[in-house]
Amino acid sequence: MDILLDIISWFFLVMGSFFCLTGGVGLLRFPDFFTRVHSASLTDTLGAGLILVGLMLQAEWGIVTAKLIMILIFSLLAGTTASHAMAKAALNSGLEPYENDKKESSSGEKT
Amino acid sequence: MFALTAITLLTVMSFALARAFMGPTLYDRILAVNNIGTKTVLLLAVIDFIAGRPDFLDIAIVYALINFISIIGVLRFFEYSGNKAAGEEN
Amino acid sequence: MRDLLAVVMLSGIYSLLSASLFLDLDAVDVAFTEAAVGAGISTLLMLASLKLVGRFENKSRYKPGLALGVVLVTGALLIYGTLDMPYFGMADAPAHLHVAPRYINDSMAEIGIPNIVTSVLASYRGYDTLGETLVVFTAGIGVMSLLLVSRQTKEESYKKVPADMQQQIILRVVAKMMLPLILLFALYVQFHGDYGPGGGFQAGVIFAAGIILYTMLFGLGNSQRLFKRKTMELVTAAGVLLYAGVGVVCMLLGGNFLDYNVLRHDPVHGQHLGILLVELGVGITVASVMIVIFFKFTWRTVKHKYKE
Numbered sequence: 384m385d386i387l388l389d390i391i392s393w394f395f396l397v398m399g400s401f402f403c404l405t406g407g408v409g410l411l412r413f414p415d416f417f418t419r420v421h422s423a424s425l426t427d428t429l430g431a432g433l434i435l436v437g438l439m440l441q442a443e444w445g446i447v448t449a450k451l452i453m454i455l456i457f458s459l460l461a462g463t464t465a466s467h468a469m470a471k472a473a474l475n476s477g478l479e480p481y482e483n484d485k486k487e488s489s490s491g492e493k494t
Numbered sequence: 495m496f497a498l499t500a501i502t503l504l505t506v507m508s509f510a511l512a513r514a515f516m517g518p519t520l521y522d523r524i525l526a527v528n529n530i531g532t533k534t535v536l537l538l539a540v541i542d543f544i545a546g547r548p549d550f551l552d553i554a555i556v557y558a559l560i561n562f563i564s565i566i567g568v569l570r571f572f573e574y575s576g577n578k579a580a581g582e583e584n
Numbered sequence: 585m586r587d588l589l590a591v592v593m594l595s596g597i598y599s600l601l602s603a604s605l606f607l608d609l610d611a612v613d614v615a616f617t618e619a620a621v622g623a624g625i626s627t628l629l630m631l632a633s634l635k636l637v638g639r640f641e642n643k644s645r646y647k648p649g650l651a652l653g654v655v656l657v658t659g660a661l662l663i664y665g666t667l668d669m670p671y672f673g674m675a676d677a678p679a680h681l682h683v684a685p686r687y688i689n690d691s692m693a694e695i696g697i698p699n700i701v702t703s704v705l706a707s708y709r710g711y712d713t714l715g716e717t718l719v720v721f722t723a724g725i726g727v728m729s730l731l732l733v734s735r736q737t738k739e740e741s742y743k744k745v746p747a748d749m750q751q752q753i754i755l756r757v758v759a760k761m762m763l764p765l766i767l768l769f770a771l772y773v774q775f776h777g778d779y780g781p782g783g784g785f786q787a788g789v790i791f792a793a794g795i796i797l798y799t800m801l802f803g804l805g806n807s808q809r810l811f812k813r814k815t816m817e818l819v820t821a822a823g824v825l826l827y828a829g830v831g832v833v834c835m836l837l838g839g840n841f842l843d844y845n846v847l848r849h850d851p852v853h854g855q856h857l858g859i860l861l862v863e864l865g866v867g868i869t870v871a872s873v874m875i876v877i878f879f880k881f882t883w884r885t886v887k888h889k890y891k892e
Contacts, residue, residue, distance in 0.1 A: 397498070401502075446548070457555065460761070461562040462532055465528055465562055556616065564596065564624065567800060
């Protein structure tokens with residue numbers, strides 16, 4: 384039973400860190416602010432959820448689990464709202480989204 | 495097991511730090527700082543399990559709160575004080 | 585670097601790094617306070633003041649060479665003065681031989697709470713903590729007397745929320761949902777300070793951070809309906825009065841000033857009660873001073889929106 388719990392939490396932790404890693408790579412490589420917000424916040428939320436669930440399976444049933452649930456709820460609420468606020472503020476201040484087919488000499492892939 | 499997660503989180507934090515230095519607009523930098531904050535919360539939770547002390551979870555909750563309020567504060571500041579400087583290079 | 589906003593963000597990051605350094609040195613309470621105060625409240629208050637002052641620094645009109653020279657000379661003298669002190673962490677320093685073992689060995693027997701930091705802060709060195717609370721209180725009085733809120737605003741103008749904040753519907757809903765949890769967490773940190781990291785200072789700062797979030801999103805008028813000026817002045821003073829009052833009650837009951845042993849029939853219970861009341865006083869004062877300072881700073885920037 385302990386081995387089964389260990390394997391399941393190991394799986395959650397690995398998946399969570401994989402998602403966080405892809406979000407970080409997306410933060411570096413995407414061409415525009417809005418695409419970066421999209422990648423960073425989506426994968427961040429999912430990765431945080433998976434990592435915290437994996438940690439919850441490792442702890443005994445007690446106050447540690449309750450605090451981890453609180454961190455999870457707070458992280459879900461606050462992370463998504465913060466990225467919404469950033470995207471809205473950027474849009475309101477006139478930042479233009481990236482348009483690939485307006486540029487004459489585009490070196491990226493054609494959509 | 496926890497060490498692998500901690501190393502991955504540190505790698506992602508260094509990516510976000512690179513973006514904070516490189517980002518052409520101001521909003522890129524705000525996004526990077528927010529991302530570093532979220533990863534810090536996760537890293538604190540993982541380190542708590544590595545070290546075996548359950549005290550650090552309180553600090554993780556506090557830092558999640560502080561991160562959120564700071565980002566909202568910075569964004570309100572820009573909304574009040576004018577928009578021309580937002581798209582320029584910092 | 586002339587951009588003051590970048591300076592503020594960098595100082596926030598610096599506070600976060602020093603908080604993680606304290607964590608590495610195994611000082612959890614200090615890291616808690618540093619993260620909450622340095623990365624949180626300080627950044628918010630400096631941003632609020634930047635709204636007044638403007639984002640970019642003017643060119644300095646004097647040469648800073650003389651100031652730099654004075655700083656270097658003073659620093660060199662201070663470093664010379666510390667050369668006689670024992671090295672950091674040396675095992676036979678007086679602080680490690682006499683003071684620390686007495687606290688660590690006797691704290692559980694004399695005071696009976698697991699968190700030694702709280703017992704040292706609130707009981708062994710309670711007089712110093714009274715001084716710190718008075719410093720926070722004096723800062724609050726200073727801001728209150730320097731930046732007066734205009735007395736002419738009528739009650740009707742409080743009800744209008746400026747239009748740019750009414751568009752932030754998602755943020756307002758989410759903040760309304762989170763605010764009771766934040767305040768409840770502040771109360772948890774306040775009263776759990778005996779058993780884990782926490783205590784009065786951290787709880788006051790978290791409480792003030794929750795109220796600042798509400799103020800930023802719902803407008804100053806709504807917040808000031810709840811935290812009126814007269815009430816905040818009384819509450820700020822009440823926190824310090826609670827702390828000093830506990831000391832005076834101890835004197836009246838026959839002990840020394842801030843000697844909690846005489847508060848109850850049993851010294852350990854007396855210490856528990858004394859620490860609880862004293863931390864509550866600290867928390868009340870810190871929370872109300874932070875809230876008052878934030879209100880005063882933001883009033884100056886938004887008052888043109890309320891006078892219609």
